[in-house]
Amino acid sequence: MSVTQPLVEVQNLKKYFPVTSGLFLQRKVGMVRAVDGVSFIINRGETLGLVGESGCGKTTAGRTLLGLYPATAGVVRIDGHDICSAKGRELLSIRRKAQMIFQDPYASLNPRWTVNAIVSEPLRVHKLIKNNKERSERVKELMGLVGLSGRLVNRFPHEFSGGQRQRIGVARALASEPLFIVCDEPISALDVSIQAQVVNLLEDLQDQFGLTYLFIAHDLSMVRHICDRVAVMYLGVIVELAERNELYEHYLHPYTRALLSAVPIPDPKKDRARQRIILTGDVPSPIHPPEGCRFHPRCPLAGEECRINDPQWREAAPGHWVACHKV
């Protein structure tokens, strides 16, 4: 396998959740099309940002990518292995290489376990270090990597602040020496002064271990800072994908444009002077997504074609992909 091959390849990935009705006879009455055919690649050592509003399917995409939800359709290859068809030992070995950091540092750590038990779990599951003493040495080393003292390993999660807990989550993700980490809104539950600490830590670890990240977030300012390329999701599909400065300066899709114009700028003169595109209404239900282009009911440019045909995913400029009839 050549090094230039992308680490993660996703082709036409779909994840539908059934909607059931009735208490005993659970009839299927519909499908939530949380992820409805997304394709992208992530190169080795790269950070790909996945942005969108709540309910657009970005978290589901991240979880399906790691096989935490079985995919409804599509292919996900991580380091050459298809995670959707892998079973048993092969699946375990892919999972060792692909880890996750969760949004809520309160819910993602078991409150009854000590930090030692939490961080050493991947080592036990993957039988990486069998000797107890060596294992606790490794836990201390991991704690050091994320900037926590090794003396804290016998404490419980509730004794730590939000930022410290997120560091523990990072240490756990690093334990199995992964190649790829899905960071699902890792900083959105943290205070501003702590966010920068965690972002810098993630960047340092990436440099040190050559990690590849999928960075799922709704904070577009932070995504511009940390990601190399950015994909914009709306209602289960990716509508635009480009290198970060290309996307933020030469966006093509009207949704990207509206999203960027809604992000507040910490500069009173600039913020007051700029043109906002205020979208009306809310995101439609993913159970009955609109026909044609999914954005057309809220789109200021929508025409006849947009109501009928699904726009094609095409490369509008080198490395700049978009799905829109009007650009």
Place this chain on the structure above:
Amino acid sequence: MTKILEVNDLMTRFHTTEGMVYAVNGISFHLDEGETLAVVGESGCGKSVTMMSILRLLPMPPAQIAGGTAIYLGQDLLKIPDHEMEHNIRGKEIAMIFQDPMTSLNPVLTIGKQITESLRTHMFMDQAAAERRAVELLEMVGLSDARQRLKAYPHQFSGGMRQRVMIAMALACNPSILIADEPTTALDVTIQAQIVELVIRLREQIHMAIIWITHNLGVVAGLADRVNVMYAGYIVEEANVEDIYEDPSHPYTNALLAALPRVDRRRDRRLKSIAGAPPSLLVEPHGCPFAPRCEYVVERCGMETPRLTPVGRDHAIACWVDIKTGAQR
């Protein structure tokens, strides 16, 4: 400008099983008629507790207002009788909206019932008049089919629509002050932009003063006239909105802005992070609260708490050091 609200030396504490929590430690600020004041700070800095103290919404005990005054149109809100507060001030003169519109709306009552309730209590309207006014209010906050919506329950609305309903309820009695406690934090950016635009429009229409509490320095840049920055129960910097962003003079404000990436700029450096975490409020404050995390710290910071001192027109900071020259004040 006439001052509509003036808070002096407000001190709020909580008696808990773990000890005394020093939540608000003697803060003073004012609000001018018709202006928008932003109160910015991280979780636990005392920004919400300050407002809840003024409106006497904190359960006492465990809360205790240990000192200070809050003068609204000549009367001290901390001293007036409970029924006076309930009937004439809260929800009538001073209204409040909260971060999570789902938990602050009653799930088993219709929207109409909840809006008309305050109109009937405070304005002594009959049901028909209250309903007419409720429809008017819902239209004002941009909800279509307002008359039908009166019969709907909160779960039938999306997050952004619920926040609009909350705003309609808050404005029901034409308050002269609206306190908005992180009203857009739970919302997506596109919906946040809708709500901010709505508030700016209503502010001009009704001419009310607004206190906007937030942890997001971005949101208030386009919205506020003045900004108070809070840290660990103290106001550390107070300035008009231009000065806060162009000339931040307190080390904390400065560091907070440097820790913020910008959507309108290319990445030029690593983010500057603030080491450590905010102090525990269980310890009686001693010296400057930011001293343990401050890069400009001098010996005096650990011993004496700096008072808010003017450094320019409408601009005051609580710091012993001039961060531009490094000299002590």
